[in-house]
Amino acid sequence: MGSQGGFGQSKEFLDLIKSIGEARSKAEEDRIVINEIEILKKRIIEPDIPKRKMKEYIMRLVYVEMLGHDASFGYIHAVKMTHDDNLHSKRTGYLAVTLFLNEDHDLIILIVNTIQKDLKSDNYLVVCAALNAVCKLINEETIPAVLPQVVDLLGHSKEAVRKKAVMALHRFHQKSPSSVNHLVTNFRKRLCDNDPGVMGSTLCPLYDLISEDVNSYKDLVVSFVSILKQVAERRLPKSYDYHQMPAPFIQIKLLKILALLGSGDKKASEQMYTIVGDIMRKSDSSSNIGNAILYECICCVSSIHPNPKLLESAAEAVAKFLKNDSHNLKYLGIDALGRLIKISAEIAEQHQLAVIDCLEDPDDTLKRKTFELLYKMTKPSNVEVIVDRMIDYMMSINDNHYKTEIASRCVELAEQFAPSNQWFIQTMNKVFEHAGDLVNLKVAHNLMRLIAEGFGEEDETADSQLRSSAVESYLRIMGEPKLPSAFLQVICWVLGEYGTADGKYSASYITGKISDIAEAHSTDDMVKGYAVSALMKVYSFEIAAGRKVDMLPECQSFIEELLASNSTDLQQRAYELQSVVGLDARAVESIIPMDASCEDIEVDRELSFLNGYVQESLNKGAQPYIPENERSGASSISNFRIEHHVPSGHSLRFEAYELPKASVPSRPPVPPVSATELVPVPEPTYHTEFHEAVAPKLSVSGTGSSEIKLRLDGVQKKWGKQTYSSSSPSTSDSDIHKTQNGATKRDVPSSLSSKARDVSYDSRKQQEDVDPEKQKLAASLFGGASKPEKRPPASHKASRPNSHAADKSNAEKSGPSDGGAVKASPQPPPDLLDLGEPTSISNATSVDPFKQLEGLLDSNEGTTAPGSSSSTKAPDLMSLYGDTSLSGQNIGTANLLSTSSSDANLISDVSHAPDRNGHGTGSAVTLSTPLSKGPNTKDALEKDALVRQMGVNPTSQNPNLFKDLLG
């Protein structure tokens, strides 16, 4: 319909497009475009260009920019075309301008006037075109120029205009919230608009507003719920349906909003339960769009106040996703699982094998998502496996952005959950070795601090063990080529502080190593600085211990080099070293005491050592000193005002206030109280509000945002304890074994394998032909059990008094989770505890083909239904036929149930045969096209004929250009 036979396009234009379309390489394309630029530069300035021609020129400019070349010479012509009276020209002009210019471009000022005029136009299409431009081109400064008109248009009689006006206002809110703060009530009004399009678009600004300030919109929960209900009940016009789903995009937006509103709000959540449950029940899991809604429901369920029934159906949906063959659904399943485990951790255990499959999948997207999930479910018992995996993966990728992210996650997990010192040091070494340049420098400093402070105040030996193991590992690793600077700094620092501390290594050995580092990295001043300071420490510890210092020749030359260094910092360090080495033992000891990096240096701000002198002066009749802020009560207030309230230069007032209040020179309680009383309150309250608002946000998104901020004080304590809970004696481990074994046994008899199992771990292994490696991994990730070969006794430290308590807590911890698993067992689905797939395999091979068939038909109903309808109802065909990937997924679900058994496969083949016919037989397809697109075939034919006339043939260079996209 749209394209009139001849397009009204010139041969020149068609030729250009043709040559671009047939260009074989980027270089060829570039040549064409550069040539085109030259032509356009000449043509576009010719006088009296016909409108149609000009429009083409502008589109050619769009091509030039789209293909990566500068077309700024023609911007002004696009701007001029927005003045055109012809609607098509005008809209093309606006389009080009929005594509070319950003909102701060100089030419915008020339367009604002046109926009203002067009907003007043009688033709609603002109108004719409202008509103489109408003959304793209108006910046903070120009908002006032169009704001009143946009607000007027919110009440326009045409729904298309109202919709765009809402979005323009939304844009203003994005750009400068303060400019439209007084207008946000308009969004509430538009939510009740008669037109579903306007209502739907109003959800966008409301979503933004609600995510900024949830509490002001709680009253809308009822409205949103009722809208969602109406949508789900198909009360919206048919044209909003997409693949038999009523307005799915609006449903999804509404679910997102409900998730925000219900988060942490029981009352609000209760209003949503029914509708969310209804939608989950109704949603059609055989189509992409149905699954998209289902996924959004899961997100909503996991965000709002938990409801057991909804959680149950969410868990079922997740299971379906994970078992599907489609990677897209697996991806969503993993993501949804990550959301659900926040509420109930045991859900993950049912899906261990599916998760591990995703982890080992060659598809990078899936793998990353799975790592994200693992990160969320890390606990002391599985941290080693997870972090090791993460590091392996980190080493294998090149993408720096993601490498940084995963490195900081490794560091975070290691610090929170490390089971032993050695492991921690080794892990950090690996992270630094492979991503040292990417992690934040703070991480390096934290590592140094952690090594210096140790982990348990009550146990010095553990700390010194940690330090010597760090020293040892660093001595081993420092020979590696290409260590990142941050890591070398850590190494130098640790060697300097603790290299000789345990007496294992001599000072000359350590200093030799340090100067090796300095020599190997002679271009890195930071490393050299750390190295020379380390040398100084080693030497002064020697001197303090009463030993004679023999400076190695290489150290000597290194220091001499630094004495003449261009860097004043290095020079100073070198000179300091020189003079310290020349001092006697007592002096050195007080300058650089042993292991004092954590001692607080106390700065005596009161200068109390001067007290005697002051007293003496007072006695001699000197005036006592009154601190500036106590000299008068008023002055402190005015001070405050100046600082916080009136930024502009009001410093003169300071004196004016002093006189009247002079009577209150030194009454201690006065200054603070009066200050808060007198100063207008907004400041402080604002601050507290701000904090309140921010704090919860932080804690919610904590996992993501706190990657670099490592609060060591809190972590440290946690760390110490966790050491025990995880590296607890094997007795508690075997306890877990037994209980788990018991649980599996309980449900195993129903499945086939009733072979004798003596040892729990073996039984798991035998159970099915699932790769034992995977099982092991699963067990170590999820169960925390079956790690017999791990934890050599060496890693256990001398026992601390509280270790038993920790053991207990660990046992208790594992208790409930087992209980949960057992509870889950009576549920109908065969896959309990874990090993979902294997059990179903055993089912398939053994007896229950009927059950299988049932399941199959169930899951296929969705597929076959549209398939059969396709033969009767023509309009449906389009959607069916465009959806190759969809049906692919349905086969997936079918296959999943049938797994490997061949007869089941047969069934699934048969069951989706109608589907195949749908795509396969060309006749059905071609039949459908005239029906659904009536007159267009003629158009298309004409088009083809014309295009061929121009010399573009399907058989020529790029036949793809003619391929139907939906074919």
Place this chain on the structure above:
Amino acid sequence: MGIRFILMVNKQGQTRLAQYYEYLTLEERRALEGEIVRKCLARNEQQCSFVEHRNYKIVYRRYASLFFLVGVDNDENELAILEFIHLLVETMDRHFGNVCELDIMFHLEKAHFMLEEMVMNGCIVETSKANILTPIQLMDKAS
């Protein structure tokens, strides 16, 4: 924000349509298109239709020789975006009739007009094909 950009790129990596909802310079656009097209074109049919890139995600779908790539924020529903792409293609198909790559090339401005109706400020605002196409049909009649 939601949607950051919509790209149509053919198998050879040549851009056929580009719409950004946040401003990027020519250089940035060029670099970004190169990077993500390389990333997406290297993937096979079985793999996810989603790719993480820097701090956002790309949802892509292939139709004949043409790839549709949509860059979205991390909290966006990927599967819904995937279907949004399909809706866009269906809409173009309804307008052009058996839409092919060349249709989009010859009528680049119309493809943009449709997008302008469907997406504003990076949000999906219209999903009714009739509503999307009416202004374009009216415009054709007028000129």
